[in-house]
Amino acid sequence: MATDTVRGARKVGRYALLVVVAAVVLFPIYAVVLQALKSGPDAFDHPRSLLPVDLTFDTIRSAWTDGNLGHLLLNSLFVSGMVTIGVIITSLLAAYAFAFLEFPGRQALFAIFLATMLVPVEVTVVINQRTANWLGWDNSYQGLIVPSLATTFGVFLVRQVFLQLPKELREAAALDGVGHMRFLYEVAAPLSRPTLGALGLFTFLGTWNAYLWPSQIITDNDHQTIQLGLNKLKTPNDISKFNLLTGGLVVAALPIFIMLVVFQRQLVRGLTAGAVKG
Amino acid sequence: MAYGAHVAQVRLESVTKRFGEGDDQVTAVDAVSLDIHDHEFMILLGPSGCGKSTLLRMVAGLEDPTSGDVYIGEEWVNNTQPKLRDIAMVFQSYALYPHKTVRANIEFPLKVRGVGKAERAAEAQRAADVLGLTDYMRRKPGQLSGGQRQRVALARAIVRNPAVFLMDEPLSNLDAKLRGDTRAELVDLHRRFDSTFIYVTHDQVEAMTMGSRVAVLNAGRLEQVGTPQDVYDFPASAFVAQFIGTPPMNLLPPGVLGTDDVQVGIRPEHLLLTPGGRLQATVTQIEHLGHEVLLHAESAAGRLVARLAPSAALPAMGDSVQLDADAQHMHHFDATTGVRVS
Amino acid sequence: MKRKLRDLPPALLMLVPSLALLGVWTIYPLARAIDYGHKRCDSTFRNCTDAGWDRYSQVFQSKQFQDALMVSLKLAVMTVPIGLVLGIGLAVLADKHLKGIGIFRTIFSSTVATGVAVASLVWFVLLQPQIGVLADLLSDWFPKLKNPGLLNDPDTALPAVALSSIWASLGFTFIIMMAGLQSVPRDLYESAYVDGAGSFRRFTNVTLPMLTPSILFVTVVLTTRALQSYGEIALLTQGGPQSTKATTTIPYLIYGNNSVIHNDIGTKSAAAVLLFLLCLVFAALQFRGFGKRVHYGN
Structure with a gap:
């Protein structure tokens, strides 16, 4: 008792x-x-x-109009979506080569790949800004998308899953004459779906939330992402409009919070993949 | 189209496979020559690491021989891609696609070959009928028992209607009872398909019960090829003699019951309790197996095992007994090379 | 050998997209930055003269860099330990089988998805001196909230940035710690319990040692994040307040709009490379420091 x-x-x-x-x-x-x-x-x-x-909803409504948030949301959605699709494709391809193909120099090349994981964006932006400028990619979607289309993290994560697939699956398929692309598309990729989901989610969030790179190459209104657009709503000198920023914050964060609630499990899996496996 | 109807002998000519380079080099298969006849059920038998799987994989085209030639039919296939070799393979782990249904698994080899949808479905259905899988077509491999998965792997091989079936220890993941049943079914399948089977196993019971012929491998070398009865009755080497038969053949030290350069081997059923026999031993264990009795004894020539009829008058544990060989069934092996001398 | 070469063409084809992208957008800029780092260029970037490799030590010893380095280090000192302790605390709190615990876990992880812009601006709103909630609610205890406002006082601006960073990282830290806790075998707790260890002893003797891999990982990530802080500075203080450099971190020194080296690609490159080296050194030190104290389980 x-x-x-x-x-x-x-x-x-x-x-x-x-x-x-x-x-x-x-x-x-x-x-x-x-x-x-x-x-x-x-x-x-x-x-x-x-x-x-x-x-x-008045405040959110005025923030939506004043900040042109609909357009910015679409920009962010488009850029994040393209980067996500791109990263999944490039990761699948490179991971396949590292996991299933044997070629001279494979180890060395993979070591180089891994080493690039250590290089932070903060270091490369100095030069990338000039490269983008040289390509005429300032204020463009390509400028926002292309540099992020390949990540070592993705290659590493997907390779890890591929290595765990039984070797016999590839051999059985090879006996049937299944080519590499077909095996990737029809067997390896579907079997890695949970990891691809985590990678996709991770990439989407990372791109959606990116600040430094977009802030350095986007100066016009057309190509702004939602993150950059929020800064516009920040009017420290006009207190009467100050709460528009709160409306903008809600609009910017809401899609992400919905994703968090829906995909919590995948997100945790993606985050812990790096930590627990070391 | 009926199943079978291919002519497919498989010929290996001094096939060698080495792995690694320099000091780490390992010879997995060492100059093996083997003729596998059309429609034969050939067993590649040996302990693990003897090279039998590597040999099978070279026939499949999953490994390239370091040297030597592989022929399927009349064709030299060393450089032929696996898919063009007219073979199908069943893996030890079955290698089913976990995300595809049983039907999709069975149809996949045909789909890859561009066979039309209707024909694919019909062929898959026929293979499923043969193997009793009709009720499971919509399930995924994860929802099947080990035996059912094994059948799906077989079905996936037979839809291809290949000239040669390659099987790599397909029964080793099944429990003992199921293994017994499946052995009989495979023999039946071989008869119905009338194609060439090459079957790798380390299990001598499978070899004895299923094979038309058995090729025994040891350390990458081919020790003997022959019918199961041949291999049992006339083992070509001390290794084969001891590898085949349960319990294994008694192999006496050189000099015992023979000359110094010869080792004598006696199968347990040919080691007889003989008053005044030449082998003096003490009984250490008596195993009653119902249809027979195994008598274990310790002698100056080492441990001996004799197989006796259950009705025989049995000694007791610790008794001294005299044993001798049935003179008709003694095997003689060269004491240094292990090769049969008579 | 033959087989190896057979795989080479498809392997190259499959690697080309990643190789090209990483080459152009990661490896090339790193190499180029290292190269530019020892050059002095005019503002057109066209006319550069070689200034020698000791240009790096000049940049490192320059006042701007030293000041920015101090700010970055202070930010790390403020955010990492507190972030770690809070993360572990939340994880321990939520690592119980209670009804509805899932809701609390979702709440505790909620900030993981907030990007730097949203998180920073949330705090910008809360900390606004005239109309922010915190200023109104807490200014009796912390008068600086209202006058001049935490972000407008050189002494409190950096702690305020740290507050926003800690909150923004909390979800991440919590998730990693939670995963770490859940991988601790339950029988370890049970055997400690049977041995008569109280809950505090169980925490120090079982939980903490088993959490060391997660703690190491989070420490490295949080430190790197602190050293690389750019967005929160750009949005909250622009390196200031006003003309002070109280919150000018190394990245803000490099990339900020009002940076004194904005048009000096040589110095920017050198500073970026030095930042990269700093992150590597810190990560290496942390791995060494934890060293054998990390238990990776069986």
Whole structure:
């Protein structure tokens, strides 16, 4: 009896702690979302701004129009989608060569691939900016997409899965005369679907959230991504329009949060692939 | 189109396969020459690492011989791609495509060859009928038992209607009971298809019960080729003598029951309890197996095993007994090379 | 040998896309940056003179770089330990079989998907001195929230950036730690429990040692992130506040709009290469430092 009570009390205590901590973690998002759902002056009437009353979509609507957010969302969606598809294709191809084909210099080439994983974007942008400029890719979709189409991480991840597929599958297919591309398309890729999903999700989020590279090569309005566009809504000198930024934040973050909730498992798998396997 | 109806002997001429380079080089198959006749059920038998799978894979075209020639039919196929060799292979792990249904697995080889949809379906259905898979066509391999998967692998091979079936230990992942049943079915399949089977195994029971002929390999070398009965009755070497037969043949040290340069071998059933026999031994174990009794004894010439009828008058544990060989069934092997001398 | 050469043409075809892209957009710029790093160029980039390899040490010792390096290091010191402790804390809290725990895990991982822009601007909104929620709610305890505002005071601007970074990384840290915790074999806890270890001892003797691979990984990632901070600076402080360099990190020194080396490709390249080396050195040191203390299980 006594232990039951103690256990029950502990459980309640733990739930209380969880709720408090969750509230703290969520507070920034909650505050911003609620401000976005209030009309101008209401948004700054603290702490009443934190109560879910007098909600309206007006702020989000004006942010949408003022920031041309529809266009920016489409830009981000297009760029992230293309990069995701591209990365999956280039990763599949290169991983196949490394996992299933034998050729002189394979080890050395793979070592070079791995080494490039260490080079951060922050180092390469200096020169890439000039390359893009030379190609005439400033303010263009190619400029946003092409440099990100191949990642060592993707090649590494997919190769890892391919190496775990039984060798006999390839041999059985070879006996039937299945060529490399067909085996890749019909057997290897479908069998790697969970990993490809994680890679795709990861790539999509990374591209959607990218800031440094787009900020260096995009200066016009047409090709801005949603991340860059938010900066435009940031009007520190005009406080009356300040809450438009909250509306923009909600618009920019919402697609990503939906993805997070839907694909949580794949995301965790992608993130932990690097950590647990070392 | 009926199954079978190919002519396909397989000929290997001093085929050698080495792996690795320099000091790490290993000779997996060492100058093996072997004629496999049309419509034969040839067993490649040997312990693990003896090169039997490598030999099969060279016939399939999955490995290139380091030297030597491979012929299928009359054609020299060393440089022929696997898909053009008119062979099908069943792997030890079955190598089924886990994401495809049973039907899609069976149809896949035909699809790759560009066979039309209707014909594909008909052929797959026919193969499924032969192997009793009709009820499982929509399942995926993961939903099947080991025996069913094995049948799908077989079905996938037979839809191709190849001249030569290659099988690499196809029964080793099955439990003992199922293995027994499947052995009989494979023999039956061979009879119905009337094609050439090349079958790799380390299990001498499979070799004895299924093969038209058995090729025994040891350390990359071909020790003997012959019918199961031949190989059992007249083993060509001490290795074959000990590898085939359960329990294995008693192999006496040189000098015992023979001259110093000869080792005498006696099968357990030919080692007889003989008062006044030349081998003096102490009984260490008596195994009653129902239809027979195995008597284990320790002698100056090492451990001996004799196979006795259950009705025989049996000694007790620890008894001293005298044993001798049935003179008609003694095997003599060269003491240094192990080769049969008579 | 024959077989190896047979595979070569398809292998090359399949590798060409990745090789070409990585070559042009990763390997070439790295090599080119290393090359430019020892040159002095005018603003057209056309006329460059070789300044020798000690140009790197000149750049390293220059005041701007040293200042930026200090800012980057301070940011790492502020974000990494706190981020780690919070991440472990959240993971331990959520690693219990309770009804509805999945909701809490989702909440704790929620910031993982927020990009640097969204996370930074969320805090920009919260920290706004006149109308931000935090200024209104907490200025009695922290008057600086209202006047001049955390981001506008050179002393508090960097901690405020750190706050945003920690929050933004929390989801990632939590997910890695959670995965680390769940890979700890349950029987280890049970045997410690049977041995009479209290919950604190179980944490220090079982949980922490088993978490070391995850801790190492997160430490390396968080440190690298801190050293490479650009977006949060660009969006929150532009390297300032005002004309101070209180939040000018190395990346912001290189890429910021108002950077003093904005048009100096030689110095920019040298600084970028030095940043790369710094990240490598830190990662290597952390791997060494943890060294044998990392338990990779069986």
